[in-house]
Amino acid sequence: MSQFSDLQDSAFFRVPKENSFAALPTDFFTRIPTTPLKDSILVHANPSVGELLELGPRELESKEFLNIVSGSTPLPGGDTLAAVYSGHQFGVWAGQLGDGRAHLLGEVSGPRGNWELQLKGAGPTPYSRRGDGRAVLRSSIREYLASQAMSGLGIPTTQALSIVSAKDRVIRETVESAAVVARMAPSFIRFGSFEHWASRNAPQQLTVLADYVISRFYPECLLPEAGVTETGEQRYVRFLRAVVQRTARLMAQWQVVGFCHGVMNTDNMSILGLTLDYGPFGFMDAFDAKHICNHTDTQGRYAWHAQPAVAHWNLYQLANSLHVIAPDADALRAALDTYDGIFLQEMQTRMSAKLGLGVWQLGDEALIDDLWSLMQANHADFTLTFRQLAYAPGVAGVDTAQASRDLGGTVGPGLVPFVDLFIDREAAIAWLDKYQARLRSAPAQDSGARVNGMLSVNPLYVLRNYLAQKAIERAEEGDFSEVQALFDVLRSPFTFQHGKDAYAAQPPAWATTIEVSCSS
Structure with a gap:
């Protein structure tokens, strides 16, 4: 050496x-x-x-x-x-x-x-x-x-x-x-690592794999519940429940930034709840709940709106695999049944933060659903809709210079309002009225704190496909400067970066022609 x-x-x-x-x-x-x-x-x-x-x-x-x-x-x-x-x-x-x-x-x-x-x-x-x-x-x-x-x-x-x-x-x-x-x-290690041995009815290898993962990454699952006499098999149920929790939270994190994985096969699902195997992924530009980022996915199995349900289905396959060494099907099913509640809670928490709502209230779900519907009808830009909502006129006093800086040049000299992201401005104004009423109904909140909170969770810069494509084209010519520039921007996606307005702008028309597939 x-x-x-x-x-x-x-x-x-x-x-x-x-x-x-x-x-x-x-x-x-x-x-x-x-x-x-x-x-x-x-x-x-x-x-x-x-x-x-x-x-x-x-x-x-x-x-x-x-x-x-x-x-x-x-x-x-x-x-x-x-x-x-x-x-x-x-x-x-x-x-x-x-x-x-x-x-x-x-x-x-x-x-x-x-x-x-x-x-x-x-x-x-x-x-x-x-x-x-x-x-x-x-x-x-x-x-x-x-x-x-x-x-x-x-x-x-x-x-x-x-x-x-x-x-x-x-x-x-x-x-x-x-x-x-x-x-x-x-x-x-992936869900598919467990499926491999279950498909071969190999309990010995499944036990070795599960015990390895639990001891190194989920040691809390080794601890029995207080006052409960149990068999060693129950640690595999606790392990499944822990993976369910991590996966549900990951799905909420994907959804609220408009990230589409594109190929959520069980062999691409991390047992640690990590985003794994980037292929035909994409961050949404114009919002479409049925957006398909993978050109190969002709049936839309992995569309944006389907991702949470697909993850749940994949967890069922993991549970089926663990059933070989954890025969209590009811206990495994109960662990799986925690998924929806965890995902919903995580979505509520994150969406409340994105809209600056504070504590979740009755009626917030309808307000957010109306926003999704408005974005869908107008194909509003996913990232900029939430970013510019922080400075929506009428919500609070607006410092034009500060707003222009925080929004990274995505507004014009006169601060183009949030509603101008929508073709149907009247519908956007009507929703904004409901949003303003919701903010007034909550305990008094400092406007600056609300804006800063929203800016801290709503990115200004994401890896749009067309930005990646420009970096790729330069690199294929031997120029890696755009890889470096884009990398630097993505390190701090929530913070305005001087001179980087182009990385926050809505995509050009040609961006819609970019196709990525499983070969990507």
Whole structure:
């Protein structure tokens, strides 16, 4: 390891590693080396994620770092492998799947916990299903930026450490440049990891997997309820209930920012409640409850309005898998039945904050439903509707200069009012009257505090598809400056950034022609 001797201060380069997943029985994975790319170059490295591994600028810019995150050199002390899992894809049982283009390099212990490091696009594995195991620059940039966008919004997600490009060519719809994303999470285990063993009626492997996940990530589930005599199987029911809670909260977080995952198969559902596997995702521009971000999803199974119900369905598949080792079906069903209440409570809390309503009151649901209907009828911009509501004329005194700054240039010189986001201005004014009456009915609230609260939860900048597309087109020409610029904006999505008005503006007409699919 002499080649890393001058970088030993970083946990990333220190040995040995813990590699807890690699310590599981070998039928959970296949040890398989990465396939190096040719003449790799570092497109970008995330300094905030690097800090989780004690990586500073010197380490991130080093040749040793590039060699590891491009798949040319193994992680020091790591144990490179690809995991097996199964799953339902578009509601249909797909059988055995697995890491077809991902390699888990190892597990790094940093100052804020342990992180598995995985390379996406580093070559074929036994689970590639006749694929080449590669990722393209286009999709890699989308995943890299999406991870930062979600992290900036405070939404649980896998983290992207770096993106690497190379001269290798990959054939998709066209010939494209190969790339590798290094991503991190405490674990990449999915619902499909449990389905795999349940489908094989393998209780021993299911028990090993469940006990591993519980002991490392859900230790509270090991504690029996006070005064209750129980069997060991009940910890799996508590585990299911905990996953239900995390998943329900994640769905609410997606919904309130207009995020569409696009391919919510059970093998893309994190057992830790993280946003996992960015493919044909999208943040909504013009609001449409039935918005489909995945061009492949011709039936609209994963449309925006369907996501909470799909997540619940996916949890049922997880419960079916756990039933092999937790025979009490009624207890499992009771754990699943907590989903709706948790999701509803989370939505109420978050929507109340987005509208600056304070404590939830009777009638707020109707007010919010009316707003969704108004946005639907007018295809109002999702992000800007909530952002500009903070300064809706008539709600409170408006400092034009401050409002223009906080809204990031999305209003004109005379402060274009909230209602001008709607084709039917009269309908918008009528709703705004009801909104103003609701605010007056609540205990007196300082106008400045209300505005600041709304601005703190309603982003000004999101990763709109057309912004990602512009960064991709520049990068394909060898110019990565727009990746950097967009990355910087997405780090602070709630705060006005001087000179970045273009990143907050409504999309141009050509943006509606962008299509993303499962190959994205």
